[in-house]
Amino acid sequence: MKKVIVTGGAGFIGSHTCVELVAAGMEPVIVDDLRNSEERVLRGLAGILGKEPRLYRIDCADDTAFDQVVRQETPDGVIHFAADKAVGESVSDPLKYYGNNIGSLVTVLRVMARHGVKNIVFSSSCTVYGDSRDLPVTENSPVLEAASPYGYTKMVCERMLRDTSVSDPALKAVLLRYFNPIGAHPSAAIGELPIGTPNNLVPFITQAAAGLRDKLTVFGSDYSTPDGSCIRDYIHVVDLAKAHVRALGWMAEQQAPLCETFNLGTGNGNSVLQVVNLFEEVNGVKVPYVIGPRRAGDVEAMYADTQKSATVLGWRTERSLADSLRDAWRWQQALAGDQK
Numbered sequence: 021m022k023k024v025i026v027t028g029g030a031g032f033i034g035s036h037t038c039v040e041l042v043a044a045g046m047e048p049v050i051v052d053d054l055r056n057s058e059e060r061v062l063r064g065l066a067g068i069l070g071k072e073p074r075l076y077r078i079d080c081a082d083d084t085a086f087d088q089v090v091r092q093e094t095p096d097g098v099i100h101f102a103a104d105k106a107v108g109e110s111v112s113d114p115l116k117y118y119g120n121n122i123g124s125l126v127t128v129l130r131v132m133a134r135h136g137v138k139n140i141v142f143s144s145s146c147t148v149y150g151d152s153r154d155l156p157v158t159e160n161s162p163v164l165e166a167a168s169p170y171g172y173t174k175m176v177c178e179r180m181l182r183d184t185s186v187s188d189p190a191l192k193a194v195l196l197r198y199f200n201p202i203g204a205h206p207s208a209a210i211g212e213l214p215i216g217t218p219n220n221l222v223p224f225i226t227q228a229a230a231g232l233r234d235k236l237t238v239f240g241s242d243y244s245t246p247d248g249s250c251i252r253d254y255i256h257v258v259d260l261a262k263a264h265v266r267a268l269g270w271m272a273e274q275q276a277p278l279c280e281t282f283n284l285g286t287g288n289g290n291s292v293l294q295v296v297n298l299f300e301e302v303n304g305v306k307v308p309y310v311i312g313p314r315r316a317g318d319v320e321a322m323y324a325d326t327q328k329s330a331t332v333l334g335w336r337t338e339r340s341l342a343d344s345l346r347d348a349w350r351w352q353q354a355l356a357g358d359q360k
């Protein structure tokens with residue numbers, strides 16, 4: 021596996037994955053229309069890589085445009101990150117999610133088939149496990165009713181890949197179920213760039229600590245968890261990015277047909293309040309917060325069983341939650357430095 025098209029490569033996880041692909045001797049080709057990203061990430065990537073990443077500024081759901089890229093680049097595989105991911109927005113604008121998240125995968129698979137590209141890695145989510153009470157979740161845990169249109173698009177996309185790998189026995193697909201990716205590259209040259217008010221916990225924490233937000237609201241303190249706040253499996257984005265490189269390497273060694281699912285998490289659950297407290301401790305800053313009501317659609321607790329990723333892919337996380345929170349803060353400070 022040498023040349024890989026990375027849809028959504030200017031995004032949070034995509035950009036970190038490009039860094040790790042280059043470090044592993046591969047050549048990422050980014051396909052991203054930058055609708056949910058900024059030139060800053062590309063500049064940061066160029067700084068880390070020592071050269072401009074190759075970028076096609078097009079929508080991968082545009083069949084004609086994506087076809088041209090694949091024809092020109094003749095990649096060995098595709099990592100498909102490009103998607104919308106705001107759970108709340110998916111409730112208020114479901115058609116945006118059905119159209120973009122499902123439509124883009126249909127196009128990507130059609131174009132790949134047209135040009136004989138047989139390897140795809142897909143960004144899925146632990147959201148497919150729904151409100152599982154059987155923790156930690158393994159890849160064999162049941163896929164439960166999706167709480168949001170966003171979650172449902174991930175279920176449909178997984179199913180689409182499974183069906184396509186049946187209809188095309190030469191296709192190899194790896195479905196990566198991410199838990200909660202956080203942190204940033206230790207260089208602070210790239211990181212998460214939420215547009216507008218962050219929905220996710222850690223960007224909200226860093227912005228509240230930086231004084232850009234009044235205070236964090238902790239969504240619920242009456243869950244059946246030790247401190248009453250929700251539990252998640254927070255994984256450093258660099259560890260997550262490295263898993264994609266491992267997945268490509270492993271795929272290359274397998275015979276088609278292949279459609280395999282992996283959990284990408286640390287295996288540890290941490291509560292919202294633990295994250296806030298550890299952030300304050302490792303960074304020496306205060307996070308103003310209040311306890312608020314539960315957020316609709318949140319599950320009480322979710323964390324991964326990581327045994328399959330460890331034994332099959334030979335991958336496990338190397339960075340701690342403290343590392344993640346330190347890197348997230350360093351990135352927030354780099355952003356603040358920009359604005360001065």
Ligand code: UD1
Nearest residue numbers: 105145146147219220221224237238239250252292318319
């Ligand atoms: C959700 C999705 C996940 C998806 C991700 C993408 C579910 C169950 N999870 O993750 O699949 O990939 O969004 O964005 O659908 N919190 C606060 N205050 C805040 C923000 C968050 O207390 O201002 C809490 C939440 O209640 C939650 C935790 O922090 O307990 C993490 O929230 P978040 O970062 O939004 O991620 P998830 O909801 O776990």
